[in-house]
Amino acid sequence: MKRASLLQRGWVIVPILVALVITALLLLAFKVSPVEGFGAMIRGAFGDMSKTLSVTAFWVPMTLAAVGLVVSFTAGLWNIGVEGQIVMGAIAASWLALKLDVPRGLLIPLEMLAAMAAGAIWAGIVAVLKTRGKVHEIFGGLAFNNLAIIFTNYLISGPWQPPEGGTFRGTSPFPDKALLPLLGDSRLSPISVVMVIVAVVGVFLILRGTAWGLKLKALGKNPDSAFLLGVSSERETILALMLCGALAGLGGAVRVTSWFDSLRQSISGGIGYLALLVVMLSAFRVAIVPFVSFFFSAVLNGSITLQLRTQLHSALGGILTGVMVLLVLLFGDIRTLRILPGQRRKKAVPDE
């Protein structure tokens, strides 16, 4: 039994290696030595302190969203709308940052709370559409992602455009007291790292030790049986999506108050979708999420240096991570495909 599980874990390495080989071949095709290419990537991510801090700063919001997604995935929900929930969180935080004049010690917590509320509400609408309107959360989520982006563009070019005139790029910078305190010259705020730790530990404990976590698990595995065992599918669906939305919204607030200093056009820049990939690569386990997320962040930030050094487009990092996720999902399936249909459901005692 132990050997089997060791072998199973070992399998995770295979798709990662294959993805590296494919990327190496791609580099060779563009006449770049893979050693040089990957070296540039690593130097780009960890070459000096400021780069490492930048990787960490990028990691924070993505991890917050990914941790939230573990909750919704546990309940069997595909929260594609996480991207829009990040954007709405960013908008809510920006609103307070631009309009509210209170001391820093009050303003920042309010920004964070408002962002969580906005993300939760945005997710809650998708959830209610699902439970009451029979709209699948994937379609609802996609629609609300677009709405969130359209809303951002409207705010930037309309009511919140800088006094010197709209540039379509962003609002004016927030006052200093509205920004999270940063570490030196970096874009990383120590407070935001604390948020990640609290979120990871919190979600881990919720899923492991609370009645609600168990209900979500049952709901995700078999909604019909879960219902007969007393789980209210509607209530838990809404709450799971709202918790995910709240964490995603918090990620959005971190984006505008530390990574940027204003509300920008592409405020999320797809970290919601990246977070989905992170969770899949983590096999939906919250304890693994921070590490996989950090790896993603390193690859994506490292690719920017790769571009400078080798003239290769930084999309290469995206290709590497994308191929990796595809391969993990594919290899995961191959493992089940290799098993004969009769053996797929292993039984301790044969069924009669």
Next chain:
Amino acid sequence: MQLQIKGIRKYFGDVKANDGISLTLQPGKIYGLLGENGAGKSTLMKVLSGYHKPDSGEITLGKEGVRFDSPAEALASGIGMIYQDPLDVPSMRILDNYLLGRDRKVLLDRAEALQELRQTARRVGFEVDPQAFIDTLTLGERQQLELLRLLAMGAEVLILDEPTTGISGEQKEELFDSIRKLATVEGKTVILVSHKLAEVQELCHHVFVLRKGKLVGEAEIPCLTEDLVRLMFEDVPPRTARVPHVRQEKALELQEVGIDGERLQVSGLSFDVQSGEVFGLAGLEGSGQRLLLQACAGLIHPSQGRIFLNGRDVTRFHFHRMRSQGVAYLPAGRLEEGLVAGLSLTEHIALATMDREFLIDWKRYVEETQRRIDRYQIVGQPETLVDELSGGNQQRALFALLRSPLQLMLLEHPTRGLDVRSADWIWQLLMQRVEDGAAILFMSADLDELIERSDRIAAFSGGRMSRIVQAQETTAEELGYLIGGER
């Protein structure tokens, strides 16, 4: 062709499902394969039909040794199996299903297949409408279709796994007639897997009995039924005596209840069930019994009439509210509707019994689960995933999840697929609840079970409930008439 099985072994972990079984089967004969739940019948047949690979042992067909990697390979060699749930595509026409997996050419020759299907059907004595859709057919008709398909593909050995579960008496007669014809006239080898002794006595020429993965005996039919029972169980299980516990209080009362199902309308239901009473519902699958149980559970709401629980109007109560009032509902599909595959027994016990707690005290629930495992004799550990349990143990797990005290238990086929001993044991558990004052409303396809276990019985036919009969005064024959819709 003579079929020989030599020393088949198949282990699942530590469980020896088949522990060196050898059988010889002659063409033209019908064999019965008997054994209680977990004896290894299904496993042996799945090995024979290519669904499982044996750990050791060999199969000889005629003079050649054969090895199958899939059911399709077994069928190509002439061994075909009809499963309890026929493997067909519900939304397709009969003819298309028949063509599936049959024609290896790119273009389908429908006209030829149609003729072939009709011919085979005539040969066996079935009537089929090739243009009908599968989902309009009864289970029995789907079984007939599957049999035709296997025959057309050249099956010489036919394995039928519990074929009479869920089909009507008439269909059973048709099936048995055609099996007899296939064996005696066409020289096929037929294996009937069953735990119904009467059927084996009626149909088979020879019977093998398995116990704990081993062949423990065989006999020519006819033989004494007691002998077979002794072989199956080592000792004859005594039936628990039926003591009535009916109290003069109405636990459940229905007044002119009507229910609109997707395919069926039920109307005019007025009756009551007393505390401590066992009320049985007979009828063919899909005649309205299930709708009644679901309506009483609050899973669907009646379109008219009122439902009372202990005198309280619960007509509009939702399932979870009914649950908190002491109503339990046990669905027929264990892993589909009752248990959550991928969750452990402890997680199930926690889910089913927790109140408004926030944190879960796992230690307490593991202890509670161990208590229930002992009490309900489940073969498993607290951390065992329910999908790793055998069917019989899953059934026990469902009962282990019930809360106490209970006012009303609504059961769908509480002992379906269980052998006599396990079924008797389940009923002992149920009777403890009844003694405590719970009322039971249950549906079953087994007339003997209904008569033996109920206080009163009613039958459903096409959405209408028959008159109510006293179980002690009725006979299987009378119930048969009521199920058929006769007065």
